[in-house]
Amino acid sequence: MDGIGKVDIIARNTIKPSSPTPDHLRIFKLSLLDQIIPPMYGLIVFFYPAETGTNFSEQSSRLRESLSRTLTTFYPMAGRTNAIEPSIDCSDDGAFFVEAKMDCELSDFLRKPDGELLNNFLPTTDPLTAQLSEGYVTLIQITGFRCGGTAVSVCISHKIGDISSLVTFLHGWTSSGEAGSPVFVGDSLLPPRDLSFAQRTDIKSGNLITKRFVFEASKISHLKDKVGAIDHNIQMINKYPSRVEVVMAQIFKCAIAASRSVTGSFKTSVLFHSVNLRPRTDPPLPENSVGNLIWFVPVVIEESEMDLRTMVHKMKRLVNEFCNEKAKKFKDHSLSVLGEFGKWAEFKEMEFYSCSSWCKFPLYETDFGWGKPIWVSSANLTFKNSIILVDTREGDGIEAWVTLEEEKMAIFERDNELLDSATFNPSAYLYITSTQSV
Template sequence: MKIEVQIISKEDIKPSSPTPPHLKTFKFSLLDQFIPSPYAPIILFYPNDCMTLAEIPKRLALLKRSLSETLTRFYPLAGKIKDDLSIECNDDGAYFVEAQVNCRLDEFLTKPDLLLLHRFLPCELMKELTAVTYLTNIQVNVFDCGGIAIGICISHKMLDGAALSTFLRAWSATARGCEEVIYPNFAAPSLFPANDLWLRDTSMVMWGSLFKKGKCITKRFVFDASAIAALKVVATSSKIKCPTPPTRVEAVSAFIWKCIMAASKEKHGYQTRRPCVLTHLVNLRRRMTPPLSDNCTGNLLWMAAAKCMTPDKPELHDLVGELKDAISKLDGEFVKKLSSDEGNSLMCESLKQIGELCSKDEVDHVGFSSWCNFGFYEIDFGRGKPVWVSSYGLSGSPVMNLLHADS
């Protein structure tokens, strides 16, 4: 049976209270300019916990009401782009879509068709943000069994993965009626002030060298606990190259990096020596001194880059060592300089170096972003936790979004 997603309704969900006049303009931080894509999509799938189909309208009403209350605290998300440096917090609201899916949730999840995931999302992912574009877009998809999939596209200019988690935790806590209210921390623009667009222009050159145009496919790979444990054992086989045990993210990233190089050798010929660059987005919140709150919103991340110059037969421990070394450079001292008067020159030099690593045609690239430890599988709107959480791939060079599986 062909799966169809039918749009039932569309509406704007406005904040439950108006934004005060002194908060009507919200400035982007300098690091917000680093982000190339308009949206960071996520889809959360929830089974029906004995709710009758007649109760679904009440469930949808609760999601809307709690979203309205949450937008009062996350007021920039209910605004529109004012210019390249700021948001007009005009309380226009979030775009909210209700849709019906003509199959059961368990039928879809048995073998998810990744090509259908975009149908559960409320907007085009690569659509440029303008003065009339919604910053927050949500689509609630109701399956025949009463299970739901909540597709969320919020402006990546406003939220990275950690900040997206903060918003979803706040929204879901409001839906559950929790006494403890989650508030965002909007400190990023003061820590990394932006007065012009130099970083955006510089970063676009760097991103242009990383992402290549071509046919794009989306695949899902699942590593269970035993597989990850085995990778860690192999990665620590050399105490010189990898003196400390890798994290699960480091072990899996290095393994996929190794596989990408093997695939490149098969494609271009085993006599070809093509260097391969790995980039990894790194959350800076806990690398700052003192560490920032997890509730600090915005894009508080930077990119680590490692290059394998001898891709003939790279050992896993070598690749883990290269990755660890690259990430370790983004330490407290680096972040301190990033937010100081040296920040502009440091960012510019860092982007230039990464761009130069990948600027040549005979260089391969694989990018990583980790959503592990962000608690997406803990997002409970009052009817239980999601059984599956998925992002959605965008076009370009190989990009891996790592997300821990529900235990």
Template sequence: MELQILTKEIIKPSSPTPSHLHRFNISLLDQLSTAGYVPVILFFPNSNGAPSFHERSHRLKKSLAETLTRFYPLAGRPRQNSYIDCNDDGAEYVEARANCVLSDFLKEPTPDLLAQFLPIKTEAPEAADGGRMLLVQVTLFECGGMAMGISFSHKLVDASSISVILKCWSAAALGSDPVEPEFLQASLVPPPEGIPIAVPPTDLGGKVKCSSRRLVFNGQEITVLKSKAATDITPNPTRVEVVTALIWKCAMKAATQETKPFSPNLSVMSQTVNLRKRLTPPSPDYSIGNLVGNFVTDPIPASEKDLKGLVELLRDGVKEFNKNGIRRYEGKDCFAKILEGLQQGGGLFMRDDVAFYICSSWTRFGLYEMDFGWGKPGWVSIGSIMFLNFVVLMDTKDGEGIEAWVTLKEDEMASFQNDDELLSFASVNPRVLI
């Protein structure tokens, strides 16, 4: 597959940002987010009666300008990992053409191919200082189908924020009244005064060669997996818990295979947690910003083979976070408490004898509900995020299954993707049907 860039332009807000809003101070959690872009790609089939590509693109640009007026920091530039200069520089908008039909591309959508539908590399460091906050690439397939790749600076946007932005953008495209966003002020989780926060590195894999794979668990397979993982302690495990536990188990097996010259002795799983409904008072549904915490499970032997025990560990982690962990993000001394948690997790992360995995769930954000005027997407993907031992979980189109993107060391991925237990519940990069 080859892509041809047709046009590049800058979309500015439809109305100028008032001068008193030109500086937007970001929160401590924004400052601690990695320097890079958060990607999402929406694929739309060519439905009967759909507008031409020119008409669709024109509608997207017009509604994006309206959306940028409401989400004015997205039209600015991040500065010094401290604030956003809301100068109305605008978002980059790219039009491209692919020399294939959408259905052929979806037969085997690999990470390298998916990356071509994004307007910028995910790990681009300018996302944290001086780069654009938002970039869009719309790509036309020969069949009339379309891909809409969007890259958001992680300095302001988490997965929940992406859902809010796309909902408001699609509402503007349909001429509906969008809900006004609520920007999370720096005072909610304040950074320390006079102490600069270094931007966390984007390349969490270092110089290790990584490989990503897409796994699809359908609803029926997850139901069977739930019954296999249920215990008296967790009689009704969630689909996120059982899929995370199985991936963790199989990844540990790959990391401790006998052919490896060195294997970790211990393993932990770090799970991201949406803070919005957990804070006191809760943050609004339409809040924008990085409002995500995490918990790290207790270390376990890396040879652990008990799926039920892993599910219980994940459930215990959530319970402990809801009871005590959430307090790290509240109060005037939150910096010291968050720093303490980062030091504890970072200590495990840096140890060679610990296999440290990270899982982020993008489920239940309604990404398949985005309609810009030519129907809802047939497939939503992130492409991949090349962070070592990183897992991202997304909904399948029917909302019952889970699509997982897993990144491991190349040699471990070779074993992981052929694990018999994993393959009894998941398909590796199956054809996408839309």
């Protein structure tokens, strides 16, 4: 991008808990659900305008001090993943903390966010940082802009938890001790098992590219009108599609079409739709439970089902069946989980897609002490056919971060049906009011 430089790292440190972790908590055993998740980081970046009376040094110092206090309560976040056993070594090594500067205005970046440049705000993409921080559960980077604005990225090993877990961590970090204590589930829910029988599908291959599409509230309402009410006989609390469901289906439909254009033929595709298990187990788990308390419900789409209404209805039906019939059995039933996991082998010849929704989580309430963010983003993903959905700042629209192979993305991003519903990478600067300085 013109006028946008690279991020320069100025310091790398480790932030240790303010109080040591007791000896009896030094080993945190992961659950079967944690074990199934691939070894990667959950990534999120918050952008903040300049605040009168503070500077980058003060903000960084405030961040380090509050993080140190928070790690005492969230002690596994200060540990390291065990490369051999399904566990976290809670040895108080700390969180890896990076300070960086960027010689441009925050507004210059926000006017047209660059997906590749966005990676520079992440500690996981710098080779030296990645080498030094290997095994750390938590990585943080604060980046200062020339104008005084900042970006704060929070990267948590997916082995310790899902997006809800990350939000619980953020709440504990930013609430000045007012938040309730987290509930670390670990192997108390589902003990780990031997998964040597499982063969993972390689979903990293290919030249991947991530792009951002914004679905405004009015366009989402139009999609919901096209789909209409669910007309099958399965009992549901809500028979109308949600905004997440219609956006997810629209992206899935257009991605399949792009794949067919590249390969010249239709290939049966499966979308793994993430479902939060916390409210659906029997009894329900606390909202502040930390762990991978999600399941991915497979939604298979054949060529005859390439219609938005059909796709949404099938997606809603399968997720509803899972929640009503299977989710309650997951708690304390390893065999049920292994049985569902084993069924994934049936899809190995299909085109894999996955979608995670961060919608309805209070990400725009994340205040580290200098105000709320003006923009919250996902980042470039390393897994092909991945979809991340995030609320817009207003809360009624959806930003979709879609990762496809480059050849397929070239077709996907020009799909007229997609562009009737979404805008490709609009300015995030529009979210900023005229009273805010960036």
